Amino acid sequence: MNLLEKLDAAAAARKAQLPTGLSAFGIPIEEIYSPTEARIGERRILLLGTNNYLGLSFAPECREAAHEAIDKEGTGTTGSRMANGNYSGHRALEMEFAEFYQCRSCIVFTTGYQANLGTISGLIGTGDVALIDGDSHASIYDGCILSGADIIRFRHNDMADLEKRLRRLGDRSKNTLIIVEGIYSMLGDQAPLAEIVNLKNAYSSTLLLDEAHSLGVLGETGQGLAEKTKLSSEVDFITGTFSKSLCGIGGYCVSNHPQLDQLRYVSHPYIFTASPSPATIAATRVALRLLRNGNKLREQLWRNARQLYSHLKMVGYQVGPEPGPVVATILGNPQQALALWNGLLENNIYVNLILPPAAPEGKSLVRCSVNAAHTSEQIEYVCQTFSKLYTSIIQ
């Protein structure tokens, strides 16, 4: 099979065109009306598959800051942080993140993906070990591959399995970076951080926590799982993204280790890319302030999450292990998942469809993400639609 034929084979597997003529992947959104509504084709659709957890994508303060930054600094930086792209806004945002996390320093990356890629590949290398949760995001896998370290997976959230693998490493556990996530994007469950910290300390390893989905969602000020569990000082490196609760694009790593700053000089995903645009940085700085003071938004978010999770469970859907803004329904096979996804879209609800191999253990998922801007009426409509479709598709 030549190079292009391999792509043809992948295309054949993907050809899951829906009765509506819309593909489940890369669905064209024509207009965005608000954090919860958009136009797909000619339909006004309720958005239930975004990562806009605090509903800040249209926050007037963020939009105003972005407009002002474009007027003052232009549309792009056209260069790396290591060259001409190191503006005062980038440095100010780093200081604000460091202060938010009460950490010594922060590095801002151009995307969340690159934050993991750059941090992981800068921290470990050939001869070291990356010990990662089996359900880790692709950016974690790719960062580990880029690093050249040995990559070892442990079973998702299985602490006995993590300990077994640390024990097998012997002295190499000291050169091991354990990588976990605050909230896992597929099933919406949280890492058992206290147990992970105990193991990390017992085996003298280093811990990286990715708060991509937990920033803004967990903890008193929205720092994430480390804050919620009061274990921030025990986590060596925290990464995260601007593209979810902060409604921008970019990523960060914070740490108390002074060595973090050295990553700027060794991390290719930091060096060899243009820095985030002035508008992105300006909007993110304002969004971070809103996030820190966003207790009311978090309360609404969690009300919505619990309402949907408990309803789906009550109806009979197999859902993730615990309630949270990511509410995943686990279906018996890809056809059933596709039918449910399509049924929801016919009822003007957009959610995410995740088919093997993207979902863990070959599962097929219809994944909802609620946000603070959803009204209880919108969530109720979603609940009723899921109930109706359970009878026609699942039973």
Add this chain to the structure above:
Amino acid sequence: MVEINQEDILELLCRRLASFANTEQEITPETNLITQLAIDSIKLLNLIMELEDNFDISIPLNALTDVVTVYDLANLIYRIKSNSK
């Protein structure tokens, strides 16, 4: 601890991989894991975790890039097992 040699590993692997084969298919050291047994990336990752527990070793994912046949996998397990003594 009971010593295990490369042939024992190969034999164990052939027995374990029989579940991926159709009824007429014989598993040999030369059997290709992907083209003949249709072991996709997810099945392979699950299989690796199972083998790690069986042999009490850790198999780095990056070591799998050179694994094509049953023999390659047995050889990798043997090398890791030998180095972990």
